[in-house]
Amino acid sequence: MTVTKNRVVWGLLATVLLVPLSGCMIAADLINPDFWGQIGIDSALISQPEGTIIVVFNNQTSTTAYFQAFVLPDATDVTRNSRNLAAQVNGGDLRNEVIDCPIELIAPGSLASDYSINTVGATLTVVDDQQTATTVQVEYDTALALQEGVAFQCGDVIEIRLSQTGAAEAEDQFLLTMSVIPGQ
Numbered sequence: 001m002t003v004t005k006n007r008v009v010w011g012l013l014a015t016v017l018l019v020p021l022s023g024c025m026i027a028a029d030l031i032n033p034d035f036w037g038q039i040g041i042d043s044a045l046i047s048q049p050e051g052t053i054i055v056v057f058n059n060q061t062s063t064t065a066y067f068q069a070f071v072l073p074d075a076t077d078v079t080r081n082s083r084n085l086a087a088q089v090n091g092g093d094l095r096n097e098v099i100d101c102p103i104e105l106i107a108p109g110s111l112a113s114d115y116s117i118n119t120v121g122a123t124l125t126v127v128d129d130q131q132t133a134t135t136v137q138v139e140y141d142t143a144l145a146l147q148e149g150v151a152f153q154c155g156d157v158i159e160i161r162l163s164q165t166g167a168a169e170a171e172d173q174f175l176l177t178m179s180v181i182p183g184q
Contacts, residue, residue, distance in 0.1 A: 051154040051183075053103055056096045058161040059089040061174070065124040065162050067095075068110040070117075075104040075147060078115045086110075101154035107145030108160050108176050117142055121176045122162045138162060138174045146178055155183030 057067040069085045072078060087095045108121025121140040127133050146152050159179045166173035 051101050053099045053101060053106070053152070053154060054096050054157045055085060055099060055106065056094055056157060056159045057087045057089050058094040058159055059091055060161060060163045061124065062091040062164075063124045063126055064088060064090050065122045067108070067122050067160060067162070068118075068120065069106065069108045069160055070111045071099055071103050072105040073102050078111065082111055082115070084110045102148070103154070104148045105145050106152070106158050106178075107142045108140035108178065109142055121160065122174070124162075124174070136174060138176050140176045140178075144178070146180065152180045153183070157181040157183065 055069060055071075057069075059065045059067075065088075067085075067087045067089060071083050071085065073081045083099075085097050085099075087097065089095050107117075108119075110118045110120070112118060119139040119142055120137045122138040123135065124138070125133050125135050146158060148154070152158060157180070159181060161177050161179070163175050163177070164173060165175050
């Protein structure tokens with residue numbers, strides 16, 4: 001038993017002495033995300049971006065609107081920590097929500113319990129000249145969703161804007177757009 005303890009002690013002592021003598025190469029390789037990719041481990045699993053993304057819901061109409069959006073930390077797995085966002089925003093006003101990184105995809109709309117995508121990004125009630133109320137649902141083409149690294153990065157501000165392009169009685173008179181305001 002003493003011989004085994006001595007071997008362990010000498011092994012640990014040799015490791016402690018040899019690592020500093022070999023320089024920082026081993027430690028640097030363990031921190032370097034490229035190293036993980038070379039041995040077949042996805043570097044995104046090792047180093048996650050830290051910080052936040054601010055999602056701003058900007059209602060540029062004169063009517064209160066109910067906004068919906070969803071965020072995906074992993075665009076390849078919708079079931080992993082996906083999140084729906086919702087905000088009621090008065091006409092001419094805005095609201096924001098702060099989201100922790102990592103986020104890989106942001107889009108107006110919502111995810112159902114079966115993770116199917118509902119493309120309605122804003123709902124509002126408009127009143128015509130005859131005082132008839134109509135509920136209008138404004139859809140967004142989710143193919144235009146913003147992807148991290150391509151369209152935005154952690155630290156950016158994502159604006160989801162609802163604007164009115166014509167008479168309020170028709171659904172096609174409202175438009176949802178997304179834009180990125182780069183962070184610092």
